[in-house]
Amino acid sequence: MSVRRILIAVSTSRYSRKLVGLAIREAEQFREAGDTVEIDVLTVIEEEALARAAASVGDSGLLGLEAQEQVLATLGAEHNRMARKRVAQVEVAAAQRGFEVVRYEAQGDFVDLVLARAEALHADVILLSRAERPFISRILFGSVADKVARLARRDGLGRVVIQDT
Amino acid sequence: MKPTAFVSAIAGPLLCAALVLAPCPEGLTSAGQSALAVLSLCVVWWLFTPVALPVTSLVGLALLPVLGALPAAEALAMFGNQAVFFVIGVFLVAVVMYRTGLSSRLTLVGLRRFSGSENALCYGVMLLSWAMCCVIVSHAVAAIMLPVVLELIRTLDLSPRSRTARRLLLSMAWGTVAGSNLTLLSSARATLALELYDNYRSASGMDPDPIGFVAYMAGSAPVSLASMLVGLAVLRIALPPEGINIAPALERLDQKVKDLGPLSGQEKLTGITVLAMVATMVVAGPSWLGIVALVFSGALFLFQVLSWEDAEREVNWGVALMYGGAIAIGGALYRTGATAWLASTLLPDQVGPTGALLLVGLMSAAFTEVVSNAAVIAVVLPVALPLGAEAGLDGHTLAWTVPLSAGFAFVLPTSTPAMAMVFGTGYLRIRDTLPGLVVTLLSLGALLMLSRYLWPLLGLAAGSHG
Numbered sequence: 001m002s003v004r005r006i007l008i009a010v011s012t013s014r015y016s017r018k019l020v021g022l023a024i025r026e027a028e029q030f031r032e033a034g035d036t037v038e039i040d041v042l043t044v045i046e047e048e049a050l051a052r053a054a055a056s057v058g059d060s061g062l063l064g065l066e067a068q069e070q071v072l073a074t075l076g077a078e079h080n081r082m083a084r085k086r087v088a089q090v091e092v093a094a095a096q097r098g099f100e101v102v103r104y105e106a107q108g109d110f111v112d113l114v115l116a117r118a119e120a121l122h123a124d125v126i127l128l129s130r131a132e133r134p135f136i137s138r139i140l141f142g143s144v145a146d147k148v149a150r151l152a153r154r155d156g157l158g159r160v161v162i163q164d165t
Numbered sequence: 166m167k168p169t170a171f172v173s174a175i176a177g178p179l180l181c182a183a184l185v186l187a188p189c190p191e192g193l194t195s196a197g198q199s200a201l202a203v204l205s206l207c208v209v210w211w212l213f214t215p216v217a218l219p220v221t222s223l224v225g226l227a228l229l230p231v232l233g234a235l236p237a238a239e240a241l242a243m244f245g246n247q248a249v250f251f252v253i254g255v256f257l258v259a260v261v262m263y264r265t266g267l268s269s270r271l272t273l274v275g276l277r278r279f280s281g282s283e284n285a286l287c288y289g290v291m292l293l294s295w296a297m298c299c300v301i302v303s304h305a306v307a308a309i310m311l312p313v314v315l316e317l318i319r320t321l322d323l324s325p326r327s328r329t330a331r332r333l334l335l336s337m338a339w340g341t342v343a344g345s346n347l348t349l350l351s352s353a354r355a356t357l358a359l360e361l362y363d364n365y366r367s368a369s370g371m372d373p374d375p376i377g378f379v380a381y382m383a384g385s386a387p388v389s390l391a392s393m394l395v396g397l398a399v400l401r402i403a404l405p406p407e408g409i410n411i412a413p414a415l416e417r418l419d420q421k422v423k424d425l426g427p428l429s430g431q432e433k434l435t436g437i438t439v440l441a442m443v444a445t446m447v448v449a450g451p452s453w454l455g456i457v458a459l460v461f462s463g464a465l466f467l468f469q470v471l472s473w474e475d476a477e478r479e480v481n482w483g484v485a486l487m488y489g490g491a492i493a494i495g496g497a498l499y500r501t502g503a504t505a506w507l508a509s510t511l512l513p514d515q516v517g518p519t520g521a522l523l524l525v526g527l528m529s530a531a532f533t534e535v536v537s538n539a540a541v542i543a544v545v546l547p548v549a550l551p552l553g554a555e556a557g558l559d560g561h562t563l564a565w566t567v568p569l570s571a572g573f574a575f576v577l578p579t580s581t582p583a584m585a586m587v588f589g590t591g592y593l594r595i596r597d598t599l600p601g602l603v604v605t606l607l608s609l610g611a612l613l614m615l616s617r618y619l620w621p622l623l624g625l626a627a628g629s630h631g
Contacts, residue, residue, distance in 0.1 A: 011591070053578075053589030059217065060537035061304030061582035062256070062353070062487065064479035067263075074312045075589050082325060082591065 004030040004037050007123040007158070009114040009148070010086055011044040011079075019129045019163045020093045026125050026161070027099050039099050041090050042117045043083035045107045050075045114148050115157060123158040130162050166215065173213030181206035185232055190506075197503035199232035200494075204503075204544070207494060211540035218537055219483035222490025235497045243493040247455030248360035249485050252353040254458025258439055259305035260479040261471045267432040268301060268309045270425050276313070277418040283406045286414065287332045288397060290314060294340025295347070295393045300439055303345035303352050307583035310337045315590065320417040321409060325592045332404040334587040335597070339400070339575055339604065341583045343392035346572040348382045349454070350443070351389075355381060356454070357488055357542050358568040361495040362560065365550045368499035375451035376564060378443075384565045384615075384625045391611035392573065396604050403600040431470050438464055491543035498547040508552035521556035522566060522616065525549045526609050529570040534580045541571040561626040562616055573608045575601035 008023050027037040054072035057063050087103045094101045106113045118126050130145035149160040166174070184202035189195050203225050210221040226244060230237035262268040272293060279289025290310070297306045314337045323330035345352040349359075359376050366373060442461035449457050465471040498504045516524065525545065532541045546567045553563045574580030576598050578588035584601075587593060620626040 050589055053582075053585040056579075056585040057304060057308060057582045058481050059214070060539075061308075062481040062484040062539075063304055063308060063582075064260070064477075064481050066479045067305065067308045071308055071311060071586055071589075074315060075586070078315050078319075078590055081319065 002035050004035045004125075005040060005121045005123045006030075006037065006125045006127065007040045007042060007114070007118050007121055008090060008127045009042045009044065009110070009117070010083075010129070011046050011110055017089070019127055020090050022161065022163050023090070023127050024093055024097055024099070026127070027094070028097065030124075037099055038102060039090065039094050040102045040104060040117070040121055040123070041087050042114060043087060043103070043105045044110045044113050045076065045079045045083065045105070046110055047076075047107045048109065050079065110144055111147050111151065115151055115155065118152060118157040119155070126152055126158050126160045128160065128162050130164055169213050170215040173209050174215035177206040177209035177215070180209060181228070181232075190510075192509070193503065193506045194501055196234050197498075197501035197506060199234040200229070200497045200501045200503040201507065202232060203228045203234060203494060204498060204547075207540075208544050211544065212536050217483060218540060219486035219490070222487045222494070222543075225494045226490040229493065229497050234501055239500075240493055240497065243364070243496040244489040246360055246489070246492050247452075248356045248492060249489045250455035251349070251356050251458045252484055252488050253480070254442075254455075254462045255302050255350050255353055255356075256305075256480045256484060257462045257465060257471065257476060258300065258350065258442070259302045260476060261435050261465050262301050262439070263305060263309060263479070264475055265429070265431045265435045265470055266425070267435050268297065268306075269313075270428070270432065271297060272309060272313055273418060273422050273425065277415070277422055280411065280415055280418065283329060283409055283411050284401070286317070286411055287329070287336050287400065287406075290317075290333055291336035291340035291393065291397055291400075294337050295344040295389070298341060298344025298347045298351040300348075300350050300443065302350065303341040304582045306344065307338065307341040307586055310341070311586050316417065317414045318592075320414045321411065323409070327407065327592075328404040329407050329409055330592050331597060332400050334590060334592055335400055335404070335600070336396075338581075338583040338587040339396040339601070340393065342572065342574050342581060343389050343396055343608075345574075345581075346385050346389035346392065346569050348385070349378055349446075352538070352568075352572065353484065353488060354538050354542050354571060355385065355568045357491060357539055358546055358564055359451075360492050361542065361546050362550065362564040364492065364496040365499050365547070365560065368496070369554075371560075374561070376561070377451035378446040378454065380451075380625060381565070383623050384620055385569055387615050387619060388565075388569050388608070388612050391615070392575075392604065392608040395607045395611065396575070399600050399604050399607075434468050435465075435470050438468065438470070487539060491539065495543060495547040499550075504547045505551040505554075507548055508555050511548075511552065516556055518553075518556050518558040519613075519617075521553055521558050522562065522613065523609075525553065525563060526566055526570040526612060529567050530573045530605055530609055533571045533574045534577045538568075538571040538574060538581065542568055545571070559626045562620065565620070565626070566612065566616060569612055570609060573605045575604040575608070577601075 006023055006026050030037045054068045057071050058068045091101045128145040145162045152160050181202045184205055189198050207221050207225045229235045229240040275293045276289050280286040294310050314333050318330045349355050445457045529541055529545050549563050549567055550560055578585050
């Protein structure tokens, strides 16, 4: 019997309820195989996106520092609130099936933080959500989830499962 | 530095150098060629922002005499125009309204009055965001409204996929976007446009015919109202009500209004000063706008409702550099005849006044989605005015059309700070930009209709559409 770790990586704009269901299904498969399962939830506050929005108030809105700081604080508080809410949803769903949940919050770049956490945990599965878009759009404009999958595969960091929302 | 910014940092000067060194085309003076070279650098840098927008303006200003477009004294003299001082006044008013809490009071009391149902709450957010832009610059209104709207969303415990949450956020953003076209105090770009238009008339040997506070508002407010109403309707259809109980939000609003307490002396003084400033602008006429703004800004400091420390922190003083530089560059383009040559070269023969107006409107609305709307004015208007004259279009019509269509920033998060803020909340996705495209196109349609039928009726423009 071994310990299997499932990493769910979410941020304010990268989450779906289907992801929670997927995590539970993955966890049940491991349990049926006789393994112990730990579900890790990584919540990323994408500070670069928040800082970009706040900076636009100064750069093109030509308002001063206080307005920029206020916008950054308001957006940050909202993202933190959403993060807590989402982790709570995972915890409730996992507790109903008897799985343990470990939560972890970080600020920074989504891709870097997910890869670092997956490596630190030796995650068996990394679960991500992705906004459903045409394939050509993802090729042209890129997809963060696809980037995580590509780099995780390159670095041997576990199986990446992407849930389209 | 991002790769695009790095490439543009090099491409801008290279393009500028290439234009200066190229053989001078027939009909264009060498000073005009230099002015166009400066414009090309500014367009690239304003678009990809390797440096802040005001820095680009300053570099452009410095290059005008260096490349021989204008003598140094003439270029620098154009920097000190009244539009710069008016814009400073506009931003100081926004700061004092925010600092004294008067803007928060107006927001909360107004919102509570409008809100009776889910639909009414959304309508109220948009209407109030729009109306506040009457006297407060629209970006500041967005910054004031954002925490209020997020608190409503929190109180109602709405999820990020909630239609009501997205509708509330877009109502706030679109309200301020539509409101930015309301009066001269709603945004700085209209003042920039009017100053460039005055420079154009003077460089073209036309009699001065400045557009004042009331005249501008008579032309802009109906367009702004039409945009706001279109926005209301589109959001109602695209994000219909979810039937949620808004009682907790109303209780929260009631509590917040109660917490405000009675109107303070500072709020009263601010309200009276701002109203007096607007009344004086109406009475004093267009050539006094900058002076009125300066006098009343001084009064705000004198009455102790605003301190210099607050003004230093809360106004981005780059605004003066941005607008001063942009006006000087625009003036150089007129004086050297560069834009007249460009317009006669670019405009196809078969384009009539309506076609030219549509072209200019579409171009401004498209640019504003990716570039600061002040930069759109600085780039589009100097070319549009001679282009319009070539097509037989009244200059007054363009003095409204370009700033108004540059204000139709309803689509992308890059278009304006209000849109960046609401997309920054994480509630909106790229597919939520589609309704904004509909609002932009319908607003442009309303602008064309009003410019054709209403403005001539009000005596604002000649209405020489074909």
